[in-house]
Amino acid sequence: MNKKLSQRIAFMIFRILGLMVVGILFWILGFIVYNGIGVISWEFIFSAPTNGMTSGGIFPAIVGTLCLVVGSMIFAFPLGIMSAIYTNEYAGNSWVVRFIRIMTNNLASIPSIVFGLFGMALFVNTLGFGDSILAGSLTLGLLVLPLVIRTTEEALKAVPNSYRTGSLALGATKLQTIRKVVLPAAFPNITTGLILSIGRVSGETAPILFTAAAYFLPKLPSGIFDQVMALPYHLYVIVTSGTDIEASRPMAYGTALVLIFIVLLMNILAMFIRRFFNKKLKTN
C-alpha cells in the first residue's frame, strides 16, 4: 500500500471516530429533548409535583438542586483554592506536597456513594445536621474538592513564572504576588474549574441520597437545615419507585431535560465569564 493511501485511510478513521463522539453527544441530547420537550411548560418548571408525581412540575427539585450547588461551592471553593495555592505556591516540592497530591487523587477516586455514607455518618448523625441542605452541601463539597484543587493547581501552573519573579523583584511579598499577580492571571482558568464542579455537583445523586434529598416534599426549603428535593434524585425516584412509573415517564424525561439544560446554561455562562475576564485582564 502506498504512503499516501495509508495516510488517507488513517485520517479517515480518525475523523470518523472524532465525529462519532459528537454524534453520541447529540444522540443523547436529541433523545432527551425529543422525549422531554412535550412536558416542558411554565407550569412544569414553576409548580410542585401533584397526583403522586405523575403530573404537575418539578420546581421544588430545581430550587433544591440550586441550593445544594451554591452550598457545596461556598464550602469547596475557598477550601480548594487555598489548598491549591499552598501546594503550588508555598510548599515547593517537598514530600508533604507529594503526599497531599497523592491523597487528593485518592480522594477523587472514592465512589460517590461512599461519600454519601460518610456524609451521613459525620454531618447527618454525628454533627446532628439531619437530612438537610447543609449536610448535603458539605458532602457534595467534599466530593468536588479534588476537582477544584486539581483545576486550580493547573490554572496556577499556567501562570508564567516570570510574573512571579517580576513581582518579587519589585519588593512585593509572596502573598502580595499571589493576590495581585498570580490569582488574577489564573482567574479565568479557575472559573473553568468552578463551572466543571458545578456540572458535577448538580448531577450527583449518591452523595445526597442519605444526606439531603427528600422523596417527595412539595414545599420550598426555608433554611439550611431543611430537607430538599433535587433533580437527579427526583429523576431516580420517578423512574424506579414512583407511585405510577409508566404515568410519570414523560415527567422523567422532562426532568432530565431541565437538568441537562441547567448544566449547559452554566457551561455557557462560564465561557462568557472566562472571555470577559480574559479581555479585562489584558487591559486592567
Next chain:
Amino acid sequence: MIEAKDINFYYGDFHALKDINIKMDINTVTAFIGPSGCGKSTFLRLFNRMNDLIDKTRITGECIVQGENIYDKSIQVDQLRKKVGMVFQKPNPFPKSIFENVAYGLRVNDMGDKKIIAERVEESLIAAALWDEVKDKLKKSAFELSGGQQQRLCIARALAVSPSILLMDEPASSLDPISTSKIEELIHNLKKDYTIVIVTHNMQQAARISDMTGFFMMGELVEFSETKKMFLNPEKKETQNYITGRFG
C-alpha cells in the same frame, strides 16, 4: 558601593561561583561577560537575593550593599529588593495596563496616594524614555507594546520604586538592533542616578556602555578592570582569548 567578599555559591553539589571578590562604585556601570554557564547571571542575582527562589542553593561569604551584609539574618528581603531593582532577560510585563505595570511596585510598597503614584509613574516612564510613546494609551494593555517598548516598561517599573542599584540580566538579548541601541542609550543616561550592573553576552555592548568589566569563566572571576583596559590590554590570557573570539 557594592562589594562581594569570598563568595562561594552552590546549586546542590555544583560549585557555581568560586571565591569571588569584587568592589563596584556608585554611579558606575559594571558589565559582566563570559561564556554561557560561567556564573555571571548567578552572581548578578545574588545582589537582590533572587537565587533564594531556587531550591537547594547555598552561599558562603558576604555580599555588602550600602554597608550591610544582605545575607545577614536581620535583612528583610522585600526591602532589599526595593533598593536593588532588576530587569530580566525577556521583557516580563504583568498582564495589566501600562499604567498599572509601573504603579505596581509603588502599590505593593505603600509608596503614596493616587496623586503621588500618578506623578511617579510619569517620572519613571520619562526616565525610561518611554513616556512620549505611551502617554496617550496608559490604560491599554502592556502586551500591546513591542518587545523593546515592553523592556523599557520593565525598566520604568523597576525605577518607579526608587532603587539605588539596577541589576540587568542581558536586558537586550531578545531585542532587535534599534531597540537594543535605545536600551543602551538609556543605560548611559541612567548612570548618573543609579549604580548599574549588567550581564551581557555581547562584548561590543559591554565595551560601549560599561565603565568596569568583569570576565567570568567556570565560576571564577578571571579578571576585573576598567573596560578600556580590559578590551585593549587584558592581563590574563583567558580574557584575551575570549574577547578576541578564540574561545566561547
